[in-house]
Amino acid sequence: MAAIDAARALVWPSRAWSEGIAFAAMVLALVILPAFVYPVFLMKALCFALFACAFNLLIGYVGLLSFGHALFFGWAAYVTAHLAKVGNISVPIWAGAWQWLTIPLPPLSPELAIIGGTLTAAVLGLIVGAIAIRRQGIYFAMITLALAQMMFLVAVQAPFTHGEDGIQAVPRGRLFGIVDLSDQINMYVAVAVIFLGCFLLIYRIVNSPFGEVLKAIRENEARAISLGYRTERYKLVAFVLSATFAGVAGSTKAIVFQLASLTDVDWPMSGEVILMTLVGGLGTVFGPVAGAFFMVTLENYLTTIGQWVFVVQGLIFVVCVLLFRRGFVGELAHRLRVRL
Amino acid sequence: MFEVFGVSSQALFGQLLIGLINGSFYALLSLGLAVIFGMLNIINFAHGAQYMLGAFCAFFLLNGIDLPLPALAWPPAVTFVRITPGLNYWWALVLAPLIVGATGIVLERLLLRWIYRLDHLYGLLLTFGLALIIEGVFRNYFGSSGLPYTVPEALRGGQNLGFMFLPNYRAWVIAFSLIVCLATWFVIERTKLGSYLRAATENPTLVRAFGINVPRMITLTYGFGVALAALAGVMAAPIYNVSPQMGANLIIVVFAVVVIGGMGSILGAIVTGFGLGLIEGLTKVFFPEASNTVIFVIMAIVLLLRPAGLFGRGT
Numbered sequence: 001m002a003a004i005d006a007a008r009a010l011v012w013p014s015r016a017w018s019e020g021i022a023f024a025a026m027v028l029a030l031v032i033l034p035a036f037v038y039p040v041f042l043m044k045a046l047c048f049a050l051f052a053c054a055f056n057l058l059i060g061y062v063g064l065l066s067f068g069h070a071l072f073f074g075w076a077a078y079v080t081a082h083l084a085k086v087g088n089i090s091v092p093i094w095a096g097a098w099q100w101l102t103i104p105l106p107p108l109s110p111e112l113a114i115i116g117g118t119l120t121a122a123v124l125g126l127i128v129g130a131i132a133i134r135r136q137g138i139y140f141a142m143i144t145l146a147l148a149q150m151m152f153l154v155a156v157q158a159p160f161t162h163g164e165d166g167i168q169a170v171p172r173g174r175l176f177g178i179v180d181l182s183d184q185i186n187m188y189v190a191v192a193v194i195f196l197g198c199f200l201l202i203y204r205i206v207n208s209p210f211g212e213v214l215k216a217i218r219e220n221e222a223r224a225i226s227l228g229y230r231t232e233r234y235k236l237v238a239f240v241l242s243a244t245f246a247g248v249a250g251s252t253k254a255i256v257f258q259l260a261s262l263t264d265v266d267w268p269m270s271g272e273v274i275l276m277t278l279v280g281g282l283g284t285v286f287g288p289v290a291g292a293f294f295m296v297t298l299e300n301y302l303t304t305i306g307q308w309v310f311v312v313q314g315l316i317f318v319v320c321v322l323l324f325r326r327g328f329v330g331e332l333a334h335r336l337r338v339r340l
Numbered sequence: 341m342f343e344v345f346g347v348s349s350q351a352l353f354g355q356l357l358i359g360l361i362n363g364s365f366y367a368l369l370s371l372g373l374a375v376i377f378g379m380l381n382i383i384n385f386a387h388g389a390q391y392m393l394g395a396f397c398a399f400f401l402l403n404g405i406d407l408p409l410p411a412l413a414w415p416p417a418v419t420f421v422r423i424t425p426g427l428n429y430w431w432a433l434v435l436a437p438l439i440v441g442a443t444g445i446v447l448e449r450l451l452l453r454w455i456y457r458l459d460h461l462y463g464l465l466l467t468f469g470l471a472l473i474i475e476g477v478f479r480n481y482f483g484s485s486g487l488p489y490t491v492p493e494a495l496r497g498g499q500n501l502g503f504m505f506l507p508n509y510r511a512w513v514i515a516f517s518l519i520v521c522l523a524t525w526f527v528i529e530r531t532k533l534g535s536y537l538r539a540a541t542e543n544p545t546l547v548r549a550f551g552i553n554v555p556r557m558i559t560l561t562y563g564f565g566v567a568l569a570a571l572a573g574v575m576a577a578p579i580y581n582v583s584p585q586m587g588a589n590l591i592i593v594v595f596a597v598v599v600i601g602g603m604g605s606i607l608g609a610i611v612t613g614f615g616l617g618l619i620e621g622l623t624k625v626f627f628p629e630a631s632n633t634v635i636f637v638i639m640a641i642v643l644l645l646r647p648a649g650l651f652g653r654g655t
Contacts, residue, residue, distance in 0.1 A: 065461045131640050134647040138383050138460045139599055143643065146596040149589070150636035157629065267592065271468060278465065305415050310476030317469025321462050322454055 018338035019203075022286050030192050039188040040256070045296040046195045047253040052276040052288030053202050054245030059274075060283030061206050062238045063218035064133075067141040068148025069246050069273050071128065072121040074265025075151060076247035080117030081167035081260035082160055083108045090160070110173045110181055114194075114251040121247020122240055124151070129239030133232055136221075145267065152265045166261030170254060187256060194252055198245055203285055205241065214238055246273075268310070275313055278320045281327030286340050290329050347625050353504035355621040361510055361579065363617020364517035365391075365572050367610045369594045371521055372568035374603040375528070378541045379561040382452065382463030388591030389474040390566045393440045394573025395582045396478065398432035399489055401425050408481075429492035429578070436574045437567035444566030448559050456558075471588070478584035486581020513575050520571065521610045528606055537561065596639040602652020612650060 033042055051073055058064045083089075087105040092098050108116065132143045155161045162168075172181035181187045205211055216224045217231050224231050254260045263269065272295065280291025302309050320327070326334055333340040369387060376384045384390075404424030410417075427435065447470065455462050491509045498507040528534035540547040540554050548554045573587070580586055601612030616635050624631040642650060 065464070067464075131643050134643050135599070138377075138464060141461065141464055142383065142595040142599050143639070145592055146599065146636050146639055149592045150633045153633050267588075271472070274465065274468075307476055307480040308415055310472045310479070314469040314472030314474075314476060317465055317472065318451065321466040321469065322451065325458075325462070 018333075018336070018340060019285060022340050026286065026289065027196065030196070034185065034188055039184045041296070041300065043188055043191045043256045044253075045293045046191050047249050047256060048273070048276060048296055049289040049292035050195050050198050050252070051246055051249035051273050052280065052292045053199060054242050054249060055273045056277045056282065056284075056288040057202055057206065057245065058238060058242040059277060060287075061211060061214045061218060062235060064235065064239070065141045065274070066132075066144040066239075066242070066270075067267075067274070068128070068144035068146075068270050069242075070265050070267065070269035071144075071148035071151045072125055072243040072246040073250035073253075073269060073273070074155065074260070074262075075124055076117035076121040076250035077254035077260035077264045078117075078155065078161050078167065079120040080113045080251035081170040081254040081258075083116045084110060084113035084173060084255065085167060085170045086160075107171065107173075109177060110175055110255050113173075114248065114255065117251030117254065118244055118247040121250065122244040125240040125243020125247075126236075129236045129243065133235045133239065145270065148265070148270060149267060152262070152267070155262060155265050161260070161262075164262065166259055166263075167254075168259055170258040170260070172255055172258060181255065191252055191256060194248065198248055199289075202245060206285075210234070210237075272313070275317055275320075277327075278325075279316060279327055281330030281333070281340075282325075284327065284329045284333060284340055287327050287329035291327065294328070349503045350505070352625055355624045356618060357504070357506065357510060357621070358624070359617045359619070359621020360514050360614065361617070362620060363614040364514050364521075365576060365590065365613075366594055366597045366617055367521050367613025368517050368568055368572040368575075369590070370597045370601065370609045370613050371524055371606065372565040372572075373594065373598055374606065374609045375524070375568075376562055376565035377603050379537065379558050380448075380452065380456065380463070381460055382455075382467065383460070383595075384562075384565065385464055385467035385591065386447075386470040386474065387467075387565075387569050387594070388587030388589075389471040390440055390444065390569040390587070391573040391576070391590065392478065392584060392587035393443070393474065394436045394570025395489070395577040395586060396482075396573075397436035397439055397570065398429065398574040398577045399487055399582045401427040401432045401435060402429070402489070429574075432574050432577075433571070437570045440570035440573075441563040441567030445559055445563040448562040452562065453555070453558075471591075475584055475588060482584055484583065484585065486583035486586075489577040489582050491578040509578060513579065517572070517575065518614075520568070521613075524568070525606045525610065593635055596635050600635075600639050600642050600649055602649025604649075605651040608649075608651025 030042075030046075051069070054072075055066065055069050058066055083105070085107055087107040089103040089105060090100045091103075093101045128144065128147050131147065132140055135143060156163060160167075172187060174180055175186075175190055179186050179190070181190060206214070213224065213229055213234050216227075216229070217234060221231055224234075250260075250264060253264070276291035276295045277288045278291070279294055280289065281287030298312070299309060302312060305312075324331070329340050369391060373384060373387055376382060376387075402425075404422060404426070406420035406422050408418040408420055451466065451470070452463070455466060495509040495512050498505055499511070500506075526534075528537060536547065536552055537557065540552070540557055544554045576586070597612055597616055598609070600616065601608045603609070616638065619638065620631060620634055623634040627634075630637070
């Protein structure tokens with residue numbers, strides 16, 4: 001361990017300054033930008049940035065490509081929207097015949113609704129993760145996609161999601177019963193704080209001893225196993241963490257836009273988060289944020305061209321895979337020879 | 341007419357028939373995916389889009405197409421020239437796989453061949469991007485609603501089997517896809533060409549050393565897999581409407597089929613495809629709410645019990 005600590009001490013300073021400057025710049029941007037840019041646009045970008053960071057935790061640091069992250073994002077959004085608007089929880093239980101067990105709850109305050117959505121994502125992450133990590137590589141991607149599609153179809157049929165309409169007009173409510181979130185600036189500050197908190201947490205995770213093991217699994221799983229690590233467990237924990245953060249993003253998004261809909265759980269959403277991370281740079285700390293801001297801005301300009309958005313996304317995928325695999329931030333870091 | 345578990349034989353066998361039809365498409369598509377994966381180590385996400393292309397190709401051959409001539413402008417503006425080949429279903433059955441297969445070969449030469457040395461995941465991402473492009477373009481020109489394709493004259497009508505009514509076209513689809521699947525199995529497992537193919541899958545470098553042009557084999561394999569998808573599309577056209585997203589949701593189910601069967605075995609892919617179609621049909625009769633999720637549930641169970649898939653080897 002001493003050798004590892006020494007190595008880390010050598011690496012740490014060079015890592016700290018570039019990432020520290022980038023982080024300071026990001027915080028500064030988040031403080032200044034609301035004066036120039038429509039806050040709802042910024043909040044959308046921040047929700048997707050967090051979603052992409054959560055996704056990156058898996059692809060960038062464990063090397064697992066999940067093609068079904070919309071599942072966690074969308075279901076967290078549904079549960080949060082439901083808790084904030086209706087409250088009542090109904091679960092089908094088997095007692096001789098299928099019955100609905102209803103737990104009467106009042107509509108919850110936004111922080112509790114977000115926690116509820118996040119926990120849902122974590123539980124779903126545990127179930128999906130336990131099934132998906134039984135296969136590697138390409139199969140892992142196909143399994144996560146298939147399970148996400150299954151839960152999409154469940155969302156289409158489940159009564160509480162209101163099918164095509166989605167859960168609309170979700171009240172933003174008062175945070176901790178005090179802060180009125182219907183005020184855009186209050187909402188923006190709340191979203192920015194949630195984003196920065198989760199961002200730092202993810203940063204801490206990937207730079208912890210646990211994160212080092214994840215990277216070892218990414219580089220060479222067989223070797224990590226031979227060193228005595230139970231890689232299955234590490235992968236499962238990473239998967240659950242990633243799903244949980246995706247859940248925070250989805251929950252926050254539901255409160256910000258007061259809407260949870262089928263778009264959030266459908267496979268194009270899974271594709272979009274992959275694209276954001278790819279454009280920004282797989283396995284970089286700031287890449288997913290840059291990628292999310294880039295894609296949200298781009299889609300904002302492209303709303304007028306309708307279905308061509310998918311074609312543009314597809315073209316970006318092709319260009320990124322063939323010519324630009326490092327992404328914006330990865331390329332920048334490579335050029336400047338720093339870590340970002 | 342008789343009843344099975346309180347369900348009329350007509351309903352039961354009707355759903356089983358639909359199950360077999362779906363199963364033949366699962367089998368054809370998962371077979372193509374397996375063949376492509378064996379040679380290229382790429383999961384072809386564009387397979388669903390290429391299936392859709394096959395159906396549209398058949399539609400164009402019969403009803404004509406406004407061929408777009410691109411003009412330089414943004415958003416992409418084009419002028420159209422109408423061409424009406426008026427070629428019927430039987431022509432489409434031959435021409436559509438050839439045309440779509442040829443586009444597959446072009447894609448392989450232009451794009452796919454650059455990423456063989458990278459992580460497999462990039463192949464999935466690249467073909468996903470291609471699927472988005474193809475489906476996006478078609479959705480833009482043809483909307484989301486389906487276009488009707490008439491059943492060929494020779495296959496209209498049906499047989500009354502006593503316990504059910506069997507439309508001729510559906511019987512044809514099942515029989516023909518079974519023949520195509522078995523022919524593919526025969527070529528790959530029992531001919532010299534197939535043995536080259538299997539050898540190149542195992543060890544391309546060694547096969548090249550024997551003087552066999554492996555890159556060309558890879559290209560043709562991709563073309564063949566794509567042609568299989570297009571053939572399935574032509575067969576599907578008279579049953580389902582021809583629509584831009586007909587392949588998008590199907591391909592995800594086919595992925596689940598591939599995970600269940602494992603990609604190691606050709607016969608395994610065929611059996612799994614038809615079997616899962618039947619199970620889906622049965623679920624539609626007895627537990628309709630679960631009919632579109634049952635394949636995914638089976639996938640989860642198979643993964644828990646036998647992670648390598650029913651016919652798979654290794655990881």
